[in-house]
Amino acid sequence: MLPEEFYHEQNVVKIARSLLGKVLVSNIDDQYTSGIIVETEAYSGQNDRASHAFGDRNTNRTGVMYQPGGRAYVYLIxxxxxxxxxxTNVEGKPDAVLIRAIEPLDGIEHMLKRIKQQKLTPKLTNGPGKLTIALGINLEHYGVSLLGNFLCIEDRGIILKDEQIASGPRVGVEYAAEDALRPWRFWVKNNPFVSKVRGK
DNA sequence: CAAACGATTTTCT
DNA sequence: GAAAATCGTTTGG
Structure with missing residues (x-):
């Protein structure tokens, strides 16, 4: 399991990049499920117009982002x-990395049952709203520690070379003015579990 | 207290 | 390609 210090790195973009290839594990409802992270997006606190915490909005909903790194921020969309x-980051710095897609690894049959599908296809986890269904994540997991039982992230020695990683503008944040152009979305090239860009 | 809206997905045409 | 599904959070009166 990744150490707490990993999440305290101040550069959220750096974390978003290095989370690719790590393994997201959930142990919810006595079901062990996991997947390799293949797509992420960085959201950087008060100065990022696309972030829920832009303008220093510390509310009941966004509050967990102000906690020290290493927790899960789950919300309904x-x-x-x-x-x-x-x-990520330290207390008072509301940074977060959105997990947009994973490649299923362990407990695939449990994930298929949760999302009501018969066989493994990229449709299982190739989108941010779907991977949470597959892993059994819901609002009960708002603010849970990534160092605990329910959720954690592991390094299983998967090494990605720079040329296997692509980056570009984030999805669904056109309203964020100049911040919409920041190449803060990262994904693994040619991986079928990376989400398709909407509406295309 | 009422109303509008969104870091999405699926389905239908 | 367009639209619906659906609710907690935010914003305004």
Whole structure:
């Protein structure tokens, strides 16, 4: 399991890049499931117009981002889907990395059952709203530690070379003015589990 | 207290 | 390509 210090790195973009190839593990409802992280996006605190914490909005919803790194920030989007973020940086610096896609590894049959599918296809986890269903993540896991039983991230020795990693503008943040252009989305090239860009 | 809206996905045409 | 599904958070009166 990754040490607490990993999440305290001050450069959230650096963490987003290095989370690729790590393994996200959930142990929820006595079901052990996991997947390799293949797509992430960095959200950088008060100065990022795309971040929920832009303008120093420390509310009940965004509060966990102000905690020290190493927790999960789970929230509901469009009234139907949960998205999972990894809180980073130190206390008072609301940075987070959105996990957009994973490649299923352990407990695939449990994940298929959760998302009501028969066989393994990229549709299982190739989107931020779907991987949370597959891993059994919901609002009950808002603020849980990534160093605890329910959720954690492991390094299983998967090494990605720079040429296997692509980066570009983030998804769904066109409203964020100049911040929308920042290449803070990272994904593994040619990996079928990376999410498709919406509407194309 | 009421109303609008979003870091998405699926389905239908 | 367009639209619906659906609810906690935010914003305004």
């Amino acid at each position: 469009y009234g139907m889907y949960h998205l999972l973020n990894v809180v």
